[in-house]
Amino acid sequence: xxxxxxxxxxxxxxxxxxxxxxxxxxLGVPAISTGDVFRAAIKDGSELGAKVQSVIDAGDLVSxxxxxxxxxxxxxxxxxxxxxxxxxxxxxxxxxxxxxxxLAERDEPLTAVIELGVARAVSIARIAERAREQGRTDDTExxxxxxxxxxxxxxxxxxxxxxERGLVDTIDGVGSLETVTARILGALAARGIARPAAA
Ligand code: AMP
Numbered sequence: 505x506x507x508x509x510x511x512x513x514x515x516x517x518x519x520x521x522x523x524x525x526x527x528x529x530x531l532g533v534p535a536i537s538t539g540d541v542f543r544a545a546i547k548d549g550s551e552l553g554a555k556v557q558s559v560i561d562a563g564d565l566v567s568x569x570x571x572x573x574x575x576x577x578x579x580x581x582x583x584x585x586x587x588x589x590x591x592x593x594x595x596x597x598x599x600x601x602x603x604x605x606x607l608a609e610r611d612e613p614l615t616a617v618i619e620l621g622v623a624r625a626v627s628i629a630r631i632a633e634r635a636r637e638q639g640r641t642d643d644t645e646x647x648x649x650x651x652x653x654x655x656x657x658x659x660x661x662x663x664x665x666x667x668e669r670g671l672v673d674t675i676d677g678v679g680s681l682e683t684v685t686a687r688i689l690g691a692l693a694a695r696g697i698a699r700p701a702a703a
Pocket of ligand 1: 539540542568591592593594642
């Protein structure tokens with residue numbers, strides 16, 4: 505049995521947030537979404553929220569150092585001791601290096617990277633639907649276009665790094681919620697990553 509130290513990577517609208525939360529629940533590890541942490545900080549009116557609000561609304565990336573600080577603090581919480589699923593981090597090669605350094609110090613490398621694939625047209629349609637339902641302030645047309653191009657330019661290349669390490673499972677993200685979850689669980693099970701049997 506392998507520990508679940510996972511990443512979920514995919515373009516906006518791939519369903520990675522929803523699937524990440526489901527997989528985290530099913531495997532008994534926290535799903536940590538940097539986007540959610542930032543949005544909660546903005547909502548709470550915290551210092552962090554004030555720092556990141558305009559960057560996020562414009563669809564740009566928050567600085568690597570500040571983002572990594574958030575991730576490191578979260579990974580140090582007791583509930584992440586047995587494993588974790590990171591959603592939305594790392595987002596570029598610099599963040600890969602920061603995460604590598606952190607995990608190497610602990611001798612706890614990643615055990616799998618889930619790539620959730622959907623066609624660009626599908627992700628755009630899903631973002632438009634989310635904009636109607638949730639009213640996210642960064643779901644404007646300009647910010648969406650910027651986020652998708654940042655994904656293609658900066659985030660997609662991180663998958664090549666993890667692919668070389670043999671960590672990537674590419675999952676078809678089109679299908680019902682349950683179908684996609686089952687595909688992910690199947691790929692993880694093939695790596696020996698599964699929910700620990702109840703004691
Ligand atoms: P998400 O919910 O993952 O789409 O993230 C929403 C926004 O939060 C992004 O458009 C970025 O502005 C910011 N953000 C989330 N994760 C990161 C990250 N790893 N690095 C930099 N900015 C991030």
